[in-house]
Amino acid sequence: xxxxKEPFKLxxxxxxxGDSYSAKFLLPDGxxxxxxxLGTRNRRDAERIALAILADGxxxxxxxxxxxxxxxxxxxxxxxxxxxxxxxxxxxxEGHCKRQAGNLxxxxxxxxGNLKLxxxxxxxxxxxxxxxxxxxxxxxxxxxxxxxxxxxxxHIMQTAMKKGLISMIPPIEKLGIQNIERGIITIQEFMxxxxxxxxxxxxxxxxxxxxxxxxxxxxxxxxxxxxxxxDFILLDGTWSTNxxxxxxxxxxxxxxxxxxxxxxxxxxxxxxxNTNPWQQPDSFLFYSTIAAKPVEHNLILREYYRALDQIGIxxxxxxxxxxVFHSTRHFFLSLLLNGGMDPALIQKFSGHKTMQMVAHYxxxxx
Numbered sequence: 001x002x003x004x005k006e007p008f009k010l011x012x013x014x015x016x017x018g019d020s021y022s023a024k025f026l027l028p029d030g031x032x033x034x035x036x037x038l039g040t041r042n043r044r045d046a047e048r049i050a051l052a053i054l055a056d057g058x059x060x061x062x063x064x065x066x067x068x069x070x071x072x073x074x075x076x077x078x079x080x081x082x083x084x085x086x087x088x089x090x091x092x093x094e095g096h097c098k099r100q101a102g103n104l105x106x107x108x109x110x111x112x113g114n115l116k117l118x119x120x121x122x123x124x125x126x127x128x129x130x131x132x133x134x135x136x137x138x139x140x141x142x143x144x145x146x147x148x149x150x151x152x153x154x155h156i157m158q159t160a161m162k163k164g165l166i167s168m169i170p171p172i173e174k175l176g177i178q179n180i181e182r183g184i185i186t187i188q189e190f191m192x193x194x195x196x197x198x199x200x201x202x203x204x205x206x207x208x209x210x211x212x213x214x215x216x217x218x219x220x221x222x223x224x225x226x227x228x229x230x231d232f233i234l235l236d237g238t239w240s241t242n243x244x245x246x247x248x249x250x251x252x253x254x255x256x257x258x259x260x261x262x263x264x265x266x267x268x269x270x271x272x273x274n275t276n277p278w279q280q281p282d283s284f285l286f287y288s289t290i291a292a293k294p295v296e297h298n299l300i301l302r303e304y305y306r307a308l309d310q311i312g313i314x315x316x317x318x319x320x321x322x323x324v325f326h327s328t329r330h331f332f333l334s335l336l337l338n339g340g341m342d343p344a345l346i347q348k349f350s351g352h353k354t355m356q357m358v359a360h361y362x363x364x365x366x
Contacts, residue, residue: 008050010043011035013123020123025054035171037121065165067120068113072154081159085334095240100258103152107132107145112153117160122170125153129175147174183321184210184330185313192311202286202295202305203267203273209233210328213259214307214350215324222246226281228269233259237350239294257351301325307314 008023009032021043022035038049073079075097085092086345111128111243112120132146150172157169190211198204206220213233221237235257239246261269269285276287284294310316329350336346 006058009052010038010046013037016121018057021113022121023050023053033118035121035257037123039122042046048089065117065160066113067115067117067156068109070160071104071109073157074156074162075104090362093240095254098150100152100155103145103149104156105179107141107149108156109155109163114324117157118166119320120157120166120170125150125170125172128153133175143175147275152176177295180260183323184310184327185323187335189311189313190331193307195308196307200303201272202330203300205272207304207307207325208265208268209261209330210325211331212265213261214332216329217297217300219295221284221286223285224281225276225279225285227285228266228273228285231261231266233261235259259349274348333359 003170005026008025010021010023013018013022013035019041021038021040023038024032024035027033036053038046040046040049072203076082077094077097082092082097093239095104108128111131112124115124115136129146129150132141132149153172154172157166157172159170160166193211196204206217207221209215210217211222215233215235216238218238218240219235222237223233223310227234227236237246239245240247272285276283276285277289278284278287280291283291285334286294286300305315305318308323309315313323333350334344336349337343
C-alpha cells in the first residue's frame with residue numbers, strides 16, 4: 001500500500017541573519033517544490049503559514065525553470081520584454097536594455113544563475129544583497145548599481161509571474177541611499193576655467209557650451225555644423241554614448257529646441273569649426289578622426305576633471321562636492337534662477353517636462 005505523502009515539508013535554513021523556516025509543497029506529480037521562505041523562526045507559526053498558503057492556492061507549481069535559461073536573451077532589443085514595452089508606449093532605449101543586460105550578467109547570474117525560479121525567495125534575495133554588498137566593499141561598485149540590479153531582477157520576476165512560472169514575487173527591497181545633491185561650480189570657478197589654458201579645445205568649448213546653454217553631454221556631442229546659427233544652437237538630435245550612435249530626439253523624446261549663445265561663445269565655436277577636417281553640414285562640431293562619430297566622451301570628461309584640478313578643485317574635493325560634467329547643466333539653470341528668470345521660461349530653456357525637475361536642477365547659491 002502506497003504511503004500518503006504530506007502536503008508540505010518544513011525545514012530550517014541557516015542564514016547570516018539567523019535561522020528561518022521554509023517549506024516544500026507537494027506537487028501534482030508527487031514530487032515536492034523547491035523551498036518557499038515562510039519568514040519565521042517558530043515552527044508552529046511556520047506550520048500555520050504553510051497551511052494558509054495551501055488554503056489560498058498559492059503553492060509554487062512550476063518545475064525545472066532555471067534562472068539562467070529563462071533570462072537568456074531576456075533584455076535583447078528585439079526580444080519579448082523590450083517589444084512589449086515599446087508596444088505599450090513605455091520609455092525605453094537600446095541603451096537601457098544593454099544596461100539591464102549588464103546588471104544581469106555581472107551581478108545576478110553569478111549568484112542566481114543555477115537556481116530554479118521558484119527557489120528565488122526572500123531569503124535568497126537577502127543572500128544576493130549580501131553578496132552584492134561584499135562587492136561594494138571589495139570591488140568598489142556603488143550602492144546605486146546594487147539597486148539598479150535589484151530593479152533588473154524585479155523585471156525578470158514580474159515576467160515570470162505573468163507567465164505562470166512562479167506563484168508569487170518575493171519582496172525585493174532596495175538599499176537605502178543618501179540623496180546627495182549634485183554639486184556645481186561657483187561663478188568665480190567658472191571664470192577661472194574660462195581663462196585657463198586647456199590641453200583640449202574640444203573639452204574647453206564643450207564645457208563652455210554646457211555652462212552657458214545647459215545642454216547635456218550627449219546633446220553637446222551630437223551638435224552638427226548645420227545646427228549652429230548666428231546666435232543659437234539648434235538641438236536637433238543627440239549622441240548616445242551607450243549605443244554609440246546619433247538619435248533624433250533628446251532624453252525626453254523632444255527635438256528642435258533652440259539654445260541661445262553669447263557672442264564670445266559663438267566666436268569660440270567658429271574657431272573650432274574652422275579646424276574641422278570634414279566640413280560637411282552633417283559633420284560633428286566635436287569631430288574625431290572618423291567622420292561619422294564625434295570625439296569620445298571620456299576625452300571630454302578627462303580634460304574637464306584635469307581643468308578642475310588645475311583651478312584647485314582636487315579629486316577629493318570634486319567627489320565630496322559631487323561635481324561631474326552634468327554639473328554644468330545645473331550651473332546654467334542656476335544662473336538663470338539667480339538672475340530672476342521666471343521658472344516657466346527656465347523650463348523652456350532646459351527642455352524639462354515638469355517644473356519639479358526644474359527645481360531639482362536649480363541651486364540658489366552658486
